[in-house]
Amino acid sequence: MSYTYKDIISTLRRTGCKITPQRRQIIKVLQSSTSHLTPAEVFEKVNCNSSGTGMVTIYRTLEMLEKADLVCRFNLNNGHTGYLIRRPHQHHHHLLCNRCGLVIDLEDCHLEKLVKQVGADTGFTITEHSFELTGICPGCQQAENDARSSRVGIST
Amino acid sequence: MSYTYKDIISTLRRTGCKITPQRRQIIKVLQSSTSHLTPAEVFEKVNCNSSGTGMVTIYRTLEMLEKADLVCRFNLNNGHTGYLIRRPHQHHHHLLCNRCGLVIDLEDCHLEKLVKQVGADTGFTITEHSFELTGICPGCQQAENDARSSRVGIST
DNA sequence: TGCCAAATGAAAATGGTTTTCAATTATTAT
DNA sequence: ATAATAATTGAAAACCATTTTCATTTGGCA
Numbered sequence: 001m002s003y004t005y006k007d008i009i010s011t012l013r014r015t016g017c018k019i020t021p022q023r024r025q026i027i028k029v030l031q032s033s034t035s036h037l038t039p040a041e042v043f044e045k046v047n048c049n050s051s052g053t054g055m056v057t058i059y060r061t062l063e064m065l066e067k068a069d070l071v072c073r074f075n076l077n078n079g080h081t082g083y084l085i086r087r088p089h090q091h092h093h094h095l096l097c098n099r100c101g102l103v104i105d106l107e108d109c110h111l112e113k114l115v116k117q118v119g120a121d122t123g124f125t126i127t128e129h130s131f132e133l134t135g136i137c138p139g140c141q142q143a144e145n146d147a148r149s150s151r152v153g154i155s156t
Numbered sequence: 157m158s159y160t161y162k163d164i165i166s167t168l169r170r171t172g173c174k175i176t177p178q179r180r181q182i183i184k185v186l187q188s189s190t191s192h193l194t195p196a197e198v199f200e201k202v203n204c205n206s207s208g209t210g211m212v213t214i215y216r217t218l219e220m221l222e223k224a225d226l227v228c229r230f231n232l233n234n235g236h237t238g239y240l241i242r243r244p245h246q247h248h249h250h251l252l253c254n255r256c257g258l259v260i261d262l263e264d265c266h267l268e269k270l271v272k273q274v275g276a277d278t279g280f281t282i283t284e285h286s287f288e289l290t291g292i293c294p295g296c297q298q299a300e301n302d303a304r305s306s307r308v309g310i311s312t
Numbered sequence: 313t314g315c316c317a318a319a320t321g322a323a324a325a326t327g328g329t330t331t332t333c334a335a336t337t338a339t340t341a342t
Numbered sequence: 343a344t345a346a347t348a349a350t351t352g353a354a355a356a357c358c359a360t361t362t363t364c365a366t367t368t369g370g371c372a
Contacts, residue, residue: 126251
């Protein structure tokens with residue numbers, strides 16, 4: 001489960017950040033999304049209710065949230081950056097759907113042994129690792145199958 | 157082992173690409189580096205012999221090499237892009253040194269089972285995965301230890 | 313050798329992100 | 343509640359990596 005809106009606000013207060021309407025908005029937008037959002041996407045969603053929040057504020061808020069460890073930041077395949085409300089439990093990996101952007105958390109990291117082994121083999125002190133999977137989620141697979149069968153035109 | 161200069165040239169010829177002096181230079185620079193290089197780094201190295209190759213050509217050549225599967229492209233942690241001459245054997249992972257940029261190839265991917273398991277658990281069709289490790293290589297660990305002991309000043 | 317498509321380079325365009333700076337606002341102390 | 347103040351905001355400009363444009367040059371084939 002991800003941090004609740006209240007969690008986030010109180011963590012920010014604790015850090016000495018001011019709680020502005022813009023920040024509230026941005027947090028709500030991030031929270032209501034199951035997939036990662038780029039700064040541009042956050043901007044769009046925040047501004048569809050005509051709140052007039054500037055791009056600059058989006059960037060600054062995302063940066064602040066990242067520093068406070070409340071969101072995690074991805075490097076998307078296309079070189080862009082995505083942000084996702086963080087799940088409280090520490091280290092985990094992500095499974096992304098290529099079609100719809102859905103993100104699944106893989107809570108258990110089964111890689112400790114492998115990482116340790118690589119360290120031993122290479123002499124490196126390994127400080128970080130990332131493991132990202134991408135594919136097509138069940139929903140999008142279904143949608144593609146449906147599209148295919150209607151294209152073939154079983155009954156015409 | 158990575159592709160040799162000759163391998164690369166002949167692959168390019170086969171693809172119908174022209175072998176220009178600029179391209180030769182760029183390939184040599186990539187080849188002589190054990191770590192990934194950003195376009196800017198390639199530019200710098202290519203131009204230190206005053207060959208006057210433009211940034212544009214660097215970008216275009218790197219793109220061409222990537223399309224020909226002769227280099228691999230990374231998203232660096234800082235958001236920049238790095239390129240590395242490819243090793244012929246297909247799928248593998250990387251171990252990067254945080255200090256000096258050294259890249260070690262991990263030829264064996266031990267993750268097939270885990271990937272398959274995740275697919276089964278989630279219903280995703282998993283098409284790709286990446287596993288990247290970062291840490292400090294033995295050389296840089298040594299250097300740090302040396303620096304530390306001289307700072308402590310064992311004999312002064 | 314000459315031709316022509318491909319490659320090059322300079323300059324301009326693009327697009328995401330960051331900085332600057334004056335005006336505004338959330339919080340703290342009064 | 344109000345005033346003081348330090349943080350936040352937004353507009354515009356700056357930045358920087360990357361891409362596009364277009365006129366010029368060049369590698370490789372006929």
